[in-house]
């Protein structure tokens with residue numbers, strides 16, 4: 001009879017092989033921790049949604065100099081690219097190149113001694129918990145015994161828009177990353193993008209690159225569009241964390257913007273953003289989300305300058321318009337959709353005809369609405385709960401999930417965008433690489449003692 005493996009011999013199972021899961025796996029292997037990485041879409045392995053794009057016009061929105069996978073080796077990506085000059089370090093390279101970088105790092109990490117690491121193709125749908133181990137269940141019948149389970153599930157598709165329920169799938173794409181959303185544009189002379197952030201920017205440059213010459217309208221509540229990075233690298237002096245909170249903090253940032261420019265004023269906050277978020281109470285965080293978030297997003301998450309130039313050329317040519325308002329309904333009219341919307345600040349409804357409507361409003365944050373079988377299973381068991389703002393899961397700073405009663409659980413973690421409620425600033429590479437590096441150290445140096453946990 002095969003001897004049952006004790007907790008210490010069991011691997012850490014990571015669900016999701018995008019950027020966060022892959023980097024966590026690589027870091028765990030550096031600490032000699034056995035790993036099983038579970039990914040449902042093999043074509044996206046290591047790359048995930050962000051870096052699995054095959055479209056060269058999709059550029060990183062972070063300079064090459066800040067895209068190393070490792071917080072303890074900040075020049076790693078530059079060396080991989082063969083970049084040595086300041087000019088090169090400041091470039092915004094295609095995201096698909098970054099995807100190749102990640103895939104190569106994973107392949108290297110997996111090439112060590114056998115038995116340390118495994119990639120399992122499949123969708124994790126449920127987990128069973130015992131005091132000494134967890135069993136992760138895969139669709140189709142497989143299972144994985146592990147000593148700790150880490151959720152690296154990434155972003156969920158955008159929530160459906162009730163105003164669009166009458167539109168058929170030929171006119172309406174519920175997610176810009178759905179196959180076909182940006183293809184087969186014959187007969188289309190007006191595309192409406194709902195949302196005007198970085199996702200809409202991806203769609204705009206892809207439509208343009210595909211040779212689409214019709215009109216594009218973005219419709220969002222405020223009509224804001226992401227700002228551009230400066231051509232030159234940022235000149236940001238490190239500064240102590242501002243001690244002020246709430247509206248005083250906003251005033252300090254405004255004053256700094258007047259003194260050093262808005263980009264530097266935002267960038268100097270970067271090392272402190274997570275801490276600033278954590279030291280505000282729920283009510284203050286809520287006020288930020290309600291009133292400031294849209295402005296924070298467009299200033300903080302910027303476009304590569306080349307993308308910004310393309311967008312402004314399209315705007316100037318009259319082919320692209322950013323509009324502000326609220327979508328109120330949509331009906332089919334011949335081969336088109338007639339969208340009704342109310343311009344911001346106005347009371348009268350206006351309408352427009354489009355042959356394609358694409359949802360670019362950004363990911364669903366409410367885990368209870370994500371329709372994700374594994375999450376649903378954990379929620380049902382009381383092993384997980386949404387964070388108070390419904391940005392993701394309720395986790396401790398270490399990434400440990402809080403159960404339905406609010407107690408942190410040993411051996412069950414989340415990383416990446418799912419932990420936004422706890423950290424706020426945890427969507428871009430520089431933040432996630434640090435988070436998974438820390439978690440790998442935690443899991444790597446932990447001692448598994450019987451059933452008592454890590």
Ligand SMILES: Cc1cc2nc3c(=O)[nH]c(=O)nc-3n(C[C@H](O)[C@H](O)[C@H](O)COP(=O)(O)OP(=O)(O)OC[C@H]3O[C@@H](n4cnc5c(N)ncnc54)[C@H](O)[C@@H]3O)c2cc1C
Nearest residue numbers: 016018019020040048049050060061123124154416428429
């Ligand atoms: C379009 C886009 C562009 C971005 N560009 C940049 C950029 O230029 N610079 C930057 O710093 N940041 C960028 N980001 C932000 C950041 O890098 C990403 O949010 C980050 O890559 C998140 O990685 P992830 O692994 O958490 O999620 P993902 O990359 O989405 O990976 C999650 C993976 O989990 C898998 N999965 C989910 N559920 C299951 C399951 N039950 N079983 C098995 N597998 C499962 C999915 O198939 C997926 O591959 C971008 C984000 C997006 C969405």
